[in-house]
Amino acid sequence: MTIQALQDVQDIKGKRVIVRVDFNVPLQDDKVVDDMRIQKSLHTINFLREGGARVILISHIEGKGGVSLAPVAAYLKALFPLTFVKDFLNESTAQLVASMKDGDVVLFENLRVDEGEKNNDDAFARRLAAYADMYVNDAFSVSHRAHASVVALPKLLPHYAGFELLEEIEHLKTVFNPPRPFVFILGGAKFETKIPLIEKFLTLSDYIFVGGALANNFFKEKGLNVGKSLVSDGYFNLKEHFGDQRLVLPLDLIVKNNGVVSTKKPEEISGDDVIVDVGPASVLKIKELVADAKFVLWNGPMGNYEEGFKDQTIGIAKVIVESGVHAALGGGDTTAAVAAQGLEKNKNIFVSTGGGAMLQYLLDETLPGIDALK
DSSP states (O other): OOOOBGGGOSOOTTOEEEEEOOOOOOEETTEESOOHHHHHHHHHHHHHHHTTOEEEEEOOOOSTTOSOSHHHHHHHHTTSOOEEESOTTSHHHHHHHHTOOTTOEEEEOOGGGSTTTTTTOHHHHHHHHTTOSEEEEOOGGGTTSOOIIIIIGGGGSOEEEOHHHHHHHHHHGGGGSOOSSEEEEEOSSOHHHHHHHHHHHHHHOSEEEEOTTHHHHHHHHTTOOOTTOOOOSSOOOOGGGTTOTTEEOOSOEEEEETTEEEEEOGGGOOTTOEEEEEOHHHHHHHHHHHHTOSEEEEESOSSOGGGTOOHHHHHHHHHHHHHTOEEEEESHHHHHHHHHTTGGGOTTEEEOSOSHHHHHHHHHSSOHHHHTTO
């Protein structure tokens, strides 16, 4: 079954359209500090506004910076007229929506102020659906969540995929039949959740470079010392992969030991070392792989980004851009490294809004939010 695209709707003028966007963006001092997700939503929002739809934007926000979408509303008001609605489930909101004119836009407060959102509650979804004539999902990055605004709501209204969601699908499905050679670079942590992805792409890719804390589990099962480094608990029976020429592990590592930072080979790690990044020889190895590649997929940083170990991740971003290879990148710290260097403007690079959503899509080749549109 296919999903219907918003651009194929014949007449949206006067229609009340509820749009699930992802405005879960970093805030600092009540200001948006990374607007990538907002910018990627504008194609759908402006298409609806200019077509005369009455647009109701819904999103969540959480984590650092606050739990209100008020700063996002302030950001959007600089782009077009917008009404921000704090209490979106009362009678006055129903009256406000009923009085909207063609081209008007409202933004509801953080959906997660109501527990019905995360619980995928039908009653909560029905209250939202009462405001609208049709539903649009334009939030790939939350489409792996079985939440009310993603799964329950589209079942209650005619439903469509927005431009951003379709763009994500179009670019990421390339990895299932990619130009070759195809290189997959995977970093970050949580080995237990990513081993199925590693095993899948050992058969799909020409090379898969496993870095970040993920590599520590490989070193551990090789019998190497990983010191006090982050490593996932459990035994993953990785020995069968050690002879696979497609699997590439870091050649060197940056470690901390009592505040002293140094570079070591994997077999040189001591009991008090903490692995915090891959080393420069590893970046050169990635450069060698990328130089021959026709397509590169990358998710996850190589080092502990929060502690400031960014140089090698940024170096890999530069390697990919300078190679001219077509690439798809995703994951918060990965996209931050790309954005910090202004590299996301490169026409050969697609930057996904999703981290966890991207990984789940690569594994399952669909998401709950996509299935809900079929």
